[in-house]
Amino acid sequence: MPNHGNQRRLAILVGMIGVITALHYLTALDKVHYHDIYRRLYYLPVVLGGLWFMLRGGVATAILISLIYAPHVLFQWGHHPGSEPEQYLEIFLYNVIGFITGFLTQRERLQKTRYQQTAQRLEESYVKLREQADQILEIEDQLRRADRLSALGELSAELAHEIRNPLGSIRGTAEILQDGIDPADRRYEFAQILLKEVARLNGVVENFLQFARPGRAEKGAFDAFEVLGEVFRLVERQAQKSGVRLLMEGSAAWVSGDDDQLKQAFLNLVLNAVQAMPRGGTLRVGARADEAHLYLDFSDDGPGIAEENLERIFSPFYTTRPDGVGLGLAITQRIVRRNGGQIRVASHVGEGTTFTLILPRADAADFPRE
Structure with a gap:
């Protein structure tokens, strides 16, 4: 497109110069006023060439016009000695105007x-500053979260001591009472309820401790679908009771x-999905990958x-279930981040939810040596 535009402009310049030159050479010399108008018309292509x-x-157009106009001055105006200096001055001005116009235009474009x-x-x-500002805000949020978790860790140690020991005593006493009934x-039946509630309360304490003081991640390579298969077997009975189908779409996806x-x-994530579908449904776990990451989609x-x-x-302790504790997803997010991954969620009311785990793919150094 730029080349076509330049060609069109060049054609306009050549056409203008040709028309003005023809008027000069085809007009009788006694019509001086016409020639005065024609030679001044040459300034139009000179200025346009510079622009x-x-x-x-600008310089090339001025030189071309000078060469074309010079024979007219020499041969047709030679018998008017008084007019020659004015004609040569006009030629000089063509070049001055062409140079100045082209020079100023070039400076303006540069x-x-x-x-x-x-x-x-x-x-x-600005984009980099925005990214850095977002990173700073994220780091500040993580620092505030770390402060809260630090306080939570201290509280968890006290809770573990104050709650788990009495729970063990209550469980042991309840089992003895149950044996004698x-x-x-x-x-x-009441003794069974007591044992069940003690087990549930102990599970709450375990989750609380796991969230507040998680263990260190041991890096290694493993097949995500093999581990998912074990998870499906653990949840299979509960899923059947709720009428939930568990589907695993993929195989041999190695992660670090x-x-x-x-x-x-x-x-x-699987338990959350099953509990979100008490009247039945389908949980699909699929995988996709790029060069560096594996994407696991848990869709219900x-x-x-x-x-x-x-x-x-x-957020810790946020839950929409009456019997929920609100630590499952918080624990999941911490585990995924600790293992170098990310977790994302997309949901539409009435349609379902998809949690996506983005995990680093295993490289050769991660695989166990035989």
């Missing part, structure tokens, strides 16, 4: 180019991380999560 093609265009480059650099700097007695910790993360047919709640679901 369109900068310094080279200045414009510098302004554009400066604007582009400023825009790139006839199964047909209604009190036997701690298989025990990530197994817990997988289990939390549940009721979905409202948009205003999406940012809160990973």
